[in-house]
Amino acid sequence: MDAKEQETGVCCGKPAESSPCTCGFGTDAEKLNEPPATAGAACCGSSVVDPESDPFERPGYDRCGFVEDFVDTPVGTIPRVKTALDRSDFLGTLKARLGIGRDNYKISPGLYCIGNPGPDAPVLVSANYKLTFDTLRKELAGVHAWILILDTRGVNVWCAAGKKTFSTAEVVRRVKLTGLEKLVRHRDLILPQLSATGVAAHLVRKGCGFRVLWGPVHAKDLRAFLDNGMKADEAMRRVSFSLTERMVLVPVEVSHLPKYLLWVLLAGFVLSGIGADFFSFHAAGVRGLMIAAACITGIFAGAVVTPILLPWIPGIRFSLKGALTGVLAGAALVGWLWSKTTGWEALALFLLTVAMSSYLAMNFTGATPFTSPSGVEKEMRRAIPLQAGALLISLIAWIGSAFSL
Amino acid sequence: MQDFRHLSGVSTLQFDSEACTGCGMCEAVCPHRVFRLNDRLAHVVDKDGCMECGACANNCPAGAIRVTPGVGCAFYIVQSWIKGKEAACCGGPECC
Numbered sequence: 001m002d003a004k005e006q007e008t009g010v011c012c013g014k015p016a017e018s019s020p021c022t023c024g025f026g027t028d029a030e031k032l033n034e035p036p037a038t039a040g041a042a043c044c045g046s047s048v049v050d051p052e053s054d055p056f057e058r059p060g061y062d063r064c065g066f067v068e069d070f071v072d073t074p075v076g077t078i079p080r081v082k083t084a085l086d087r088s089d090f091l092g093t094l095k096a097r098l099g100i101g102r103d104n105y106k107i108s109p110g111l112y113c114i115g116n117p118g119p120d121a122p123v124l125v126s127a128n129y130k131l132t133f134d135t136l137r138k139e140l141a142g143v144h145a146w147i148l149i150l151d152t153r154g155v156n157v158w159c160a161a162g163k164k165t166f167s168t169a170e171v172v173r174r175v176k177l178t179g180l181e182k183l184v185r186h187r188d189l190i191l192p193q194l195s196a197t198g199v200a201a202h203l204v205r206k207g208c209g210f211r212v213l214w215g216p217v218h219a220k221d222l223r224a225f226l227d228n229g230m231k232a233d234e235a236m237r238r239v240s241f242s243l244t245e246r247m248v249l250v251p252v253e254v255s256h257l258p259k260y261l262l263w264v265l266l267a268g269f270v271l272s273g274i275g276a277d278f279f280s281f282h283a284a285g286v287r288g289l290m291i292a293a294a295c296i297t298g299i300f301a302g303a304v305v306t307p308i309l310l311p312w313i314p315g316i317r318f319s320l321k322g323a324l325t326g327v328l329a330g331a332a333l334v335g336w337l338w339s340k341t342t343g344w345e346a347l348a349l350f351l352l353t354v355a356m357s358s359y360l361a362m363n364f365t366g367a368t369p370f371t372s373p374s375g376v377e378k379e380m381r382r383a384i385p386l387q388a389g390a391l392l393i394s395l396i397a398w399i400g401s402a403f404s405l
Numbered sequence: 406m407q408d409f410r411h412l413s414g415v416s417t418l419q420f421d422s423e424a425c426t427g428c429g430m431c432e433a434v435c436p437h438r439v440f441r442l443n444d445r446l447a448h449v450v451d452k453d454g455c456m457e458c459g460a461c462a463n464n465c466p467a468g469a470i471r472v473t474p475g476v477g478c479a480f481y482i483v484q485s486w487i488k489g490k491e492a493a494c495c496g497g498p499e500c501c
Contacts, residue, residue, distance in 0.1 A: 161460075162476055194460075196433075196460035196461075196464050197458045197459050197463060197474070200464050201430060201464055202430075202464070202466040214433045217436060232433075234438065237436070237438065238436060238437070238438055311408055317412070318411075363478075363479045363480050365477050365478055366477070366478025366479060366481060368409070368477070369436065369456070370477075371411045371456060371478075372411065372415060372416055372456045373473070373474075373476060373477045373482065374473070374477075375411040375415045375477060376478065376479055376482060377482050378412055379412060
């Protein structure tokens with residue numbers, strides 16, 4: 001071992017050089033302040049001392065990745081959060097968007113802060129869905145503010161307000177629980193506009209003495225709102241439904257379908273086997289696959305294409321828009337299977353695709369920010385009998401075609 | 406958002422201008438700009454834009470606005486037909 005190696009420290013017989021120790025301790029050697037212990041002593045970590053534990057560590061608690069550090073305030077220690085998202089945040093967002101663990105993607109309710117807020121800094125109120133929290137903090141670089149997170153059961157602002165977990169009672173309760181009146185000198189809360197479905201401003205004032213200022217719909221407008229003396233312009237008050245906003249909804253919509261699709265396909269295979277010779281496993285396999293192809297085509301047309309192309313597909317009714325994309329997709333499917341099907345089978349597959357697409361497009365109403373329950377119900381009363389009729393004709397044609405050979 | 410429209414003439418929104426105090430809360434909270442404040446009084450300027458979210462009625466201190474709030478979600482409505490209004494949910498994580 002030469003002098004140079006002794007200086008830099010030896011790790012498991014390998015020269016450490018400038019790279020982190022690879023002994024399995026996960027220590028970043030570059031960050032260590034302490035000088036290496038006596039060189040040449042026993043290996044595997046003994047030559048480098050790990051850093052002391054974080055002064056903010058508490059037994060039994062894990063520090064969240066989005067927390068920069070902690071600040072002492074008159075109402076206790078409050079985490080200061082980062083305004084830049086890291087890889088784990090993006091990964092979490094991706095999983096939530098794909099519907100994986102989306103029901104339990106939340107942070108602890110209570111007070112957080114951004115920057116160096118003082119007693120006059122604004123208080124922003126939001127939901128404890130992690131995706132909502134990330135959307136909020138990434139817009140606040142350079143802002144000094146307190147953030148009051150409510151317990152919305154890990155649901156976003158608008159839906160939580162609709163479910164009344166983002167409510168007047170929860171705002172009042174959380175303000176009192178955190179002792180907000182001892183933290184700030186003013187008596188203003190900035191709430192996201194879309195929480196107004198669950199929060200009544202005049203009742204919040206009555207309940208805890210704080211005045212509600214309605215912030216913009218989108219977190220991206222918050223900085224302009226704050227710079228503009230807490231005033232939102234018309235554009236900030238309007239919901240939008242852009243191409244990107246529609247596209248991110250598609251994976252979640254589709255991720256809910258497999259559990260229903262399984263039953264549909266099972267029924268499809270059983271019905272496909274019924275024929276003149278009572279039941280044919282060969283027919284169940286071959287014709288069942290055709291049913292599966294029609295289902296997948298219907299899902300693609302109704303739950304993927306229709307949401308994405310929504311404003312450009314003619315019609316007002318979602319069921320009609322879905323039927324239109326279903327007609328095109330169904331025609332393509334029938335064309336593709338033309339040589340393998342009879343006329344009745346082609347009709348059955350076509351109608352199944354159209355009915356499925358129309359129904360799924362109608363279901364997308366729940367993900368849009370502009371349909372009213374009255375409107376959706378009116379549309380459904382007309383559309384569902386037609387969809388069911390198409391499905392029935394499809395069923396008769398499919399089973400009938402197996403007997404008419 | 407005005408290019409996104411669903412069926413017209415269906416909203417349950419009712420506004421009593423006699424009771425209105427002109428506080429402007431409805432105008433502030435409506436995500437579809439259905440209300441406009443004019444001469445210290447609110448006016449319904451785009452009733453067909455209403456999605457019945459209920460934010461305006463919830464925030465009207467004078468009780469001048471009435472609307473049957475709910476979610477315009479087909480999945481939820483099917484559930485409420487089958488299981489009844491109380492047991493229906495947004496399909497769990499589905500819509501919301």
